[in-house]
Amino acid sequence: MAVIGFIGSGLVGSAVARRALAAGHQVVMSNSRGTRSLQRLVREFGPAARAATPGEAATVADLVVLAIPYGRFPRLPRDELIGRIVLDACNYLPYRDGRDPAIDEGRTSTTEVLADLLPYTRVVKGLNTISAGQLLADATAKQIVTHFINDLGFDAVDTGPLSTRRAPHFDPAPPGNPH
Numbered sequence: 591m592a593v594i595g596f597i598g599s600g601l602v603g604s605a606v607a608r609r610a611l612a613a614g615h616q617v618v619m620s621n622s623r624g625t626r627s628l629q630r631l632v633r634e635f636g637p638a639a640r641a642a643t644p645g646e647a648a649t650v651a652d653l654v655v656l657a658i659p660y661g662r663f664p665r666l667p668r669d670e671l672i673g674r675i676v677l678d679a680c681n682y683l684p685y686r687d688g689r690d691p692a693i694d695e696g697r698t699s700t701t702e703v704l705a706d707l708l709p710y711t712r713v714v715k716g717l718n719t720i721s722a723g724q725l726l727a728d729a730t731a732k733q734i735v736t737h738f739i740n741d742l743g744f745d746a747v748d749t750g751p752l753s754t755r756r757a758p759h760f761d762p763a764p765p766g767n768p769h
């Protein structure tokens with residue numbers, strides 16, 4: 591069990607937190623408006639969740655999940671993130687974040703900007719290509735099945751929604767034999 595600190599508790603932060611809780615971790619949620627605005631969420635999450643400031647969420651966490659708009663990066667608690675591992679789920683959306691010519695011209699990326707901003711933090715990009723809805727979809731059912739398959743001695747791999755599983759399946763009949 592690990593303590594996962596969240597900077598950003600919106601669609602993505604709360605979806606990842608739900609999955610983290612289901613996997614047995616503790617979560618510390620933070621946002622820009624303060625802990626009072628998170629009381630309802632952490633009450634719903636239960637005893638393994640609490641609200642904190644972004645700085646505290648960074649300080650107490652074994653792993654920090656960053657899920658805020660790219661345009662808010664300058665407001666991150668840089669000192670508290672020193673020495674931490676950050677899972678950066680953030681994307682750049684010009685209509686929301688304002689234009690960044692360096693990204694538009696391919697001279698850098700959001701994660702490189704973050705790594706430059708946090709030189710003493712280990713930054714890993716992840717979860718940014720999954721929608722918040724997909725992060726939640728089938729979480730419980732898939733987790734139960736995944737644990738069961740792993741218990742049988744196999745290594746379950748989640749390859750996405752059912753519609754992506756139209757690939758060939760196992761067929762016991764030899765080629766050419768009707769079955």
Ligand SMILES: NC(=O)c1ccc[n+]([C@@H]2O[C@H](COP(=O)([O-])OP(=O)(O)OC[C@H]3O[C@@H](n4cnc5c(N)ncnc54)[C@H](OP(=O)(O)O)[C@@H]3O)[C@@H](O)[C@H]2O)c1
Binds near residue numbers: 603622644682721
């Ligand atoms: N939505 C998706 O499906 C999706 C999928 C992949 C990646 N992403 C990316 O993930 C990031 C988060 O997206 P989202 O949809 O979760 O956004 P969202 O629902 O708008 O939530 C943003 C969260 O960030 C918090 N926040 C903003 N500035 C902050 C700061 N300086 N310190 C701490 N918290 C701060 C907000 O708190 P307040 O509300 O208190 O301001 C809010 O909790 C974005 O970069 C987005 O592009 C989104």
